[in-house]
Amino acid sequence: MPTPTLILGQTLTFTGNPFLEGIGAAHVDPQGALLIEGGRIRATGTAATLRKAHPSARIVDYGQALVMPGFVDAHVHYPQTGIIASWGKRLIDWLNTYTFPEEARFSDPAYATEIAGRYLDLVLANGTTTVASYCTIHPESVDALFTAAETRGMRVIAGKTCMDRDTAPPSLRDTAQSAYDHSKALIERWHQKGRALYAITPRFSPTSTPEQLQALGSLWAEHPSCAIQTHLSEQTDEIAWVKSLYPEARDYLDTYEQHGLLGSGALYGHAIHLEPREITRMAETGAGVVHCPTSNTFIGSGLCDVAGLIEQGIPVGLATDTGGGSSFSMLRTMASAYEVGQLRGRPLHPAELLWLATEGSAATLRLSGTIGRLAPGAEADLAVINLASTPAIAQRANRAEDIWEAIFPTLMMGDDRAIRATWVNGLEIGKAP
Numbered sequence: 001m002p003t004p005t006l007i008l009g010q011t012l013t014f015t016g017n018p019f020l021e022g023i024g025a026a027h028v029d030p031q032g033a034l035l036i037e038g039g040r041i042r043a044t045g046t047a048a049t050l051r052k053a054h055p056s057a058r059i060v061d062y063g064q065a066l067v068m069p070g071f072v073d074a075h076v077h078y079p080q081t082g083i084i085a086s087w088g089k090r091l092i093d094w095l096n097t098y099t100f101p102e103e104a105r106f107s108d109p110a111y112a113t114e115i116a117g118r119y120l121d122l123v124l125a126n127g128t129t130t131v132a133s134y135c136t137i138h139p140e141s142v143d144a145l146f147t148a149a150e151t152r153g154m155r156v157i158a159g160k161t162c163m164d165r166d167t168a169p170p171s172l173r174d175t176a177q178s179a180y181d182h183s184k185a186l187i188e189r190w191h192q193k194g195r196a197l198y199a200i201t202p203r204f205s206p207t208s209t210p211e212q213l214q215a216l217g218s219l220w221a222e223h224p225s226c227a228i229q230t231h232l233s234e235q236t237d238e239i240a241w242v243k244s245l246y247p248e249a250r251d252y253l254d255t256y257e258q259h260g261l262l263g264s265g266a267l268y269g270h271a272i273h274l275e276p277r278e279i280t281r282m283a284e285t286g287a288g289v290v291h292c293p294t295s296n297t298f299i300g301s302g303l304c305d306v307a308g309l310i311e312q313g314i315p316v317g318l319a320t321d322t323g324g325g326s327s328f329s330m331l332r333t334m335a336s337a338y339e340v341g342q343l344r345g346r347p348l349h350p351a352e353l354l355w356l357a358t359e360g361s362a363a364t365l366r367l368s369g370t371i372g373r374l375a376p377g378a379e380a381d382l383a384v385i386n387l388a389s390t391p392a393i394a395q396r397a398n399r400a401e402d403i404w405e406a407i408f409p410t411l412m413m414g415d416d417r418a419i420r421a422t423w424v425n426g427l428e429i430g431k432a433p
């Protein structure tokens, strides 16, 4: 039986959604504590109370560092790790020029294994403990990521990307039947094994036939505890393309809805240029939006109305969208979400940004209470943030008049140097238990 561990620091907890309930729903205890045992958080409270109640616990004292849930990155493409920061293209050209040639390399399991390990180590160094990732059409690319996640103890959601239209290159095409069969076999091999969760993954309507979307909708009906992940309304030329490929659809969302791919547990990346009907249907069904601000600005897609979607009852999470996004860091992603909010005339409060990167993403993944929060019973995935990680950040934080003013410079200017420690499943990575 491992010794219980008491982690001390400035602890961040939420009692509600700060977008809906105000920043009073966020709490930072300057002398907080967590008791961790067996990979879970067993108790939260003040350092004084928990030290008294658990005198034999091992103490790890992080002082003034912010102890918070590990970041939950709700939309990434781990196979694009090697092409992050590729210059000069918008979505469709970007896919054809950079993405598809790189994804074709994942037919080699050794390459998939190399990139999966590299990718997960990069995100852990950035305080991210869970990702929801697209893989490539190759089932081996899914095995590679789940195996790498298992080795690191991480809770990862992932699935084989499905593409059967001639809009995708021949080397990256499956069929409606093989997409169903391979996805089903992967569900049986990985879903709910340890911390792995499967996401049925049609890339997006332009690269799938209606037959493939229907087959994947049927698969979801057979395995409703899986997530589905896809893309929605990222760029205006993409939306026009979808309309030409699906002339009978009422809107982009309808291409998914008609084929059984709308509901709670559906994750739509981007969702920038939405019709009123699409917003209404997502709110009615509990489908989630994943906001990818660094990607949306990098690829020139547009400005997602995060606050507006949340106010209309849609679950919204936050993501890097590696490698359409320009960073592996959820701190950098929160900075970008702030900038997008500014350009929309609605600056997001630091409490809202932190909520999006943890509980917001977890709830979108239907993992509220399991990850993304510091509360008894939650899995012990943590990020410990140094709020004075560089001279520039430290000099600004030093004159802060409250905790949010102390945190905000790190959200705007921080990177992997701000991550003092990352804990996965109750263990600090890189340290012996």
Ligand SMILES: [Zn+2]
Residues within 6 Å of the ligand: 075, 076, 077, 231, 269, 321, 324
């Ligand atoms: Zn994406």
